[in-house]
Amino acid sequence: MSGEAANSLDGHAEAPPVAFRRVTKRYPGTQEPALRELDLEVPGGEICVLVGPSGSGKTTAMRMVNRMVEITEGDIVVGDRSVKERSPAELRREMGTRARRHVEATADPGAYRARLAAAIHRLAGR
Numbered sequence: 106m107s108g109e110a111a112n113s114l115d116g117h118a119e120a121p122p123v124a125f126r127r128v129t130k131r132y133p134g135t136q137e138p139a140l141r142e143l144d145l146e147v148p149g150g151e152i153c154v155l156v157g158p159s160g161s162g163k164t165t166a167m168r169m170v171n172r173m174v175e176i177t178e179g180d181i182v183v184g185d186r187s188v189k190e191r192s193p194a195e196l197r198r199e200m201g202t203r204a205r206r207h208v209e210a211t212a213d214p215g216a217y218r219a220r221l222a223a224a225i226h227r228l229a230g231r
Contacts, residue, residue, distance in 0.1 A: 120200075121184035122149040123170060128179035130165050139165045142179065152225055171196040 125145040131138045140162035147153040155163040168174040170181055172193035181188045188196060 120150045123147045124182045126180045128181060129177050130169060131177045154225060171200060
């Protein structure tokens with residue numbers, strides 16, 4: 106398969122896999138990287154949820170996939186092509202990301218996991 110998404114049986118394009126390969130992002134004027142050597146494989150068609158504290162690099166990672174933020178080191182491969190080989194406009198037309206800035210904290214981790222699982226199922230249309 107080329108960099109294009111394959112067609113699934115229902116006629117919709119199947120999302121390609123996304124691979125972060127030792128991706129680092131350093132913003133100018135900062136000593137510590139915003140994201141350090143991220144290695145992550147997301148199989149085609151799967152939903153990936155990044156969860157972590159403020160400042161852990163979640164938004165930076167998402168924004169590098171469609172080149173809203175440029176990679177300092179490493180690479181991100183969508184399908185079989187580096188995002189560096191594609192224009193930001195092309196990447197943004199072909200994929201969607203969703204950032205949730207605030208998640209309600211709870212003293213009950215089980216309830217939080219249940220709400221997160223329900224949200225993922227809604228996103229997946231299940």
